[in-house]
Amino acid sequence: MNKGRWIWYPGDFEIYQGLLQNLSREERGVNWPAFWRIDDCRKNVKFYKEYTLEQDTVFTVHSKKTGYIFVQGKKLPFGKPVSLQRGEYRIEVYCGTAAGLPAIYIEGEVIYSDETWQVEDYVSPSVGAGTSPYYVRKEQNPEVWEYEERICLPSSEEAKEGGVLYDFGEELTGMIKLSFRGEFRPILLSYGESETEAKDTKRCYYSQMVYDQEEEIPRRAFRYIFIPGVEEGEISLTAIHQYVDIPSIGSFRCENERMNRIWKIAETTFKLCSGVFFIDGIKRDKWIWSGDAYQSYFINQYLMFDEDINKRTILALRGNDPVSQHINTIVDYSMYWVISIYNHYMATADKDFVTMVYPKVKTMMQFLEQQLDQQGFIVGKEGDWTFIDWADIDKEGAVCAEQMLLAECWKSMVKLSDLAGEDGSIYKEYYKDLTANINYYFWRPELGAYIDSFASGNNKVTRHANIFALLFEIADEEQTVSILKNVILNDKVDKITTPYFKFYELEALCIAEKYDEVKQIILDYWGSMVDQGAATFWEEYDPSQPMESQYGMYDDPYGKSLCHAWAGSPIYLIGRYYMGVRPLKPGYEEFEVAPRCASFEELECTVPVKGGTVVIQYEKNQLKVTTDREGGILRVEGKEVKLLKGETTVLPVTH
């Protein structure tokens, strides 16, 4: 009958799971908690709901925590059925705990727990209870994520360098099980995302001596396992791969097999990094980074369209009030967080989520406001990390790229406040004033570009702020043309070196309609990783480096993550720009399909939209678009056609 679901204070489930996530990092035998304040959830809450019972009924409150039911002036214990006769009742459930998440599950035909219950934390007014589609059975424990599991065997096993190398043929996040042909003896497990790493038993990121056959070996990311000092056939390995099963909706095929392969590997990569939360990489850091997550939301929108992982990640990143530091300590990451809320709304039209999270958006903006200078520019304070990118950006005083993000925050606030039923005219003013000041202080007509810092007097131009000026539409038409010429397409300006910012740069190039160029970059850069045998895409890649130095990063010989979420950006770029699918109204109530297929000879691509899909088929001179969703508008070569739900629109095209 399962009508109930586990309920808690909204956001607390995600905050608690986020705490677990940010404490889960391991490196060479040490545990490495994230280096910022990590919030925990509330420890003491009270649920209640009023019922008018038309007939007698029975309910049972289940909880792993401390507390009681209060009804008809009586305190009653958890775990025992409570019978009520017809009539009016206010049922209260008090729940506290010294560790973990206060949560309850009410089982009953009429009285059961769901988001219609109210919850309060004794401080703020009551709010609707939090739930998760993953926790709907009383036997569950919402403190423990229930991963899907798949048993994996090595695809090859080879005696090498005095031991045996097991290749699972794919990246996994799994627990190793050992089976000895003969007697158990202590052995060393040496893990690698690459063969090189696994064989480097002294320096690899994960390794473990196993002293006891019964020992539980922690869940770790790897493709290769090397066991030194054993013979082939002596030990059989099994891996239990654990994952969150979020199905792909998007798909892509074209005439270019290299591109198809890139898309598939990007998909694999991204899905491995999509667990309880969007994490940066599966080997490292396994932390929830706001900047990384911000990019993941975009890829998600064009691959899985999973709203729940967005919400989980957004809530975990933000933690509880008050805001005591920037998200991940990074000023820009706080701002990506704010912007992501409206982006999520635009994709999903989930007004309930906006309503729930809006108070936290406001306190975040208040936190940011404390750091504004007289021009309304945000400036990092002691302990803040003004990141933007691993690049030589002039960060003296107010940094231009940060102001572009801030402007986008104010723009989001205009819309979010409106959704929350508040007057947001002040945010409009802030946006207007800030963009005016950005142009006054940072725009250099003589350079035709935005500079990083006016305080330093260096007039340094980097790509970052100029890319944001395009993405966030701060540059006007004339400035856009100038930026493209003087910065984006100007080889003399320092190149973007990280795939993180390459995400935005390629997007800017798409805005500049450099479709052939972007396609070529994807084929070259990502394709080159494929050439190197990559089963997943890497955190960073410099094709000019020799293979033996490809695994190092952050002064660590195996510090580079070889399965990194942001490397999945081709999925976003293809869906958003080549297929041209985007919502025009929140939740795709109206959406645009504006394919630019000229770079391809033929293709078939499925792009998710809220509540449906768009299938785009293209071959020379013909475009077919099919959608099971109302509201689509096909725009191609100056033509505009209304897409009809369930029908295929066929259109001749000139290229």
Place this chain on the structure above:
Amino acid sequence: MNKGRWIWYPGDFEIYQGLLQNLSREERGVNWPAFWRIDDCRKNVKFYKEYTLEQDTVFTVHSKKTGYIFVQGKKLPFGKPVSLQRGEYRIEVYCGTAAGLPAIYIEGEVIYSDETWQVEDYVSPSVGAGTSPYYVRKEQNPEVWEYEERICLPSSEEAKEGGVLYDFGEELTGMIKLSFRGEFRPILLSYGESETEAKDTKRCYYSQMVYDQEEEIPRRAFRYIFIPGVEEGEISLTAIHQYVDIPSIGSFRCENERMNRIWKIAETTFKLCSGVFFIDGIKRDKWIWSGDAYQSYFINQYLMFDEDINKRTILALRGNDPVSQHINTIVDYSMYWVISIYNHYMATADKDFVTMVYPKVKTMMQFLEQQLDQQGFIVGKEGDWTFIDWADIDKEGAVCAEQMLLAECWKSMVKLSDLAGEDGSIYKEYYKDLTANINYYFWRPELGAYIDSFASGNNKVTRHANIFALLFEIADEEQTVSILKNVILNDKVDKITTPYFKFYELEALCIAEKYDEVKQIILDYWGSMVDQGAATFWEEYDPSQPMESQYGMYDDPYGKSLCHAWAGSPIYLIGRYYMGVRPLKPGYEEFEVAPRCASFEELECTVPVKGGTVVIQYEKNQLKVTTDREGGILRVEGKEVKLLKGETTVLPVTH
């Protein structure tokens, strides 16, 4: 070698233990978490210290939590010895946890953990680590309080009303162990602080069916156990009494055996309520109430002089910043908390504690300030509880007694800010303005008394504000005389009905030098409980009520706590007023001994002072005072004599 001690973020140990305490209440088979926000400790902290090593050394970090050591650019795991050669080092230890208290113990000859280590929470500047004298061994777990244990057997066992009644002869906080002469069979344990309660198996506060011989029976407060349906001799009972061993320093004997008995029972009562924290009662609520604790600090000062339990209680009550609600939701309780800090300093001269807690005092005062009206009066907001006392106080608008507490807060702030090296002149202004406003708005010359509320227009006079006016020296000499005549000694003004406020009233009577009267009240009120067979003193007592209704309170037939901390006030009154011992300078650097023994024929009393004791012996016409502490001044009958350390001063007195 035990040089180390467990360290944590200061205050976090107390906050975590306080969370456990406030979740520990049980009532008739249900767990009853406190009905306010309960803070938990930080979950992620970083310890560090710099060392200049003159020789090679080894240290080991122990922790039950997640984290690593960072030294010489390397991450090292917990639990394994780290060797360092002579040289300069900065040693960092990162420690996080999803549940409980992040804490470490560093074992080593040179490098070991103590309060000289710094700790930070990634948000605030680093501070000295927190420690406890109770956690000095690596084998310990600071999440688990290590109680002392004493095995107790019933003093009598009697077949009664179809079962057996076991009387332990004293109140205990213990775990029951059962031993069956024959085979085990399921039985009901029915607990009572009184025999009546234990025998009332349906309505008693604690009862439990024991279905399994191996079942661990929770720690509970009781004196009597009744087991229905069993025969005498069938079951042997043992109780493992758990307590925190805080020795008494104070003692008292006089010619009046009734008074001696009262003092001893007050001692027993108070010590039972002095556990990890000062709690209200041992059966109920077992919560940490700030108003109750405030009185306990005074009794402690004259009985055990245990500084650590004061500090534990003060830190647990306050929780973490930001202040989101009043302590225990009660406006007056927030203010008692502030006042207690300076009182603690006055008794102990513990400047380190003031320095550590001062930031939290300031944020508490800022929280209070948000609620001030134009006159500087504090007024409760929605959700606040303006308590003062269970009495018919006119609580419309600003309530006089609350303003008296606020004035005492400002007075404390003058001194605390000075200790913290801050300019406190603003607090002096606040104090001056507030007391002027109190006198302007609340003093009614025509009544010769302070009224509760001027907003209501009722001009109601209760004892409460007028008592505070004396205790906090807000009334001038003329007003004091008037208050004594018109309020305190005026039978027409509603009587104080709770022992909680009787504490303050008796103190006011002592200030009015009504020593014989106060002595008689003690003998009558407390003595009457002794006559009723009390082994501990009760939360409340009305001698005019029949015995059968003595156990009820709060609409609960056994809701009254029969072992309640505040009932220990005779110890304070005797030490503070009859023995007249009090610090004149912080930490008793200078202290007064001003005995008023005329109400007694002879007595011998030991009163603790910081770092020593004062022994006062009195018999007709002679007073002997001995102290092992410098700084004492004996004042009696207009004479003033300097007390010499280690010597006995003998003085003739006229009474």
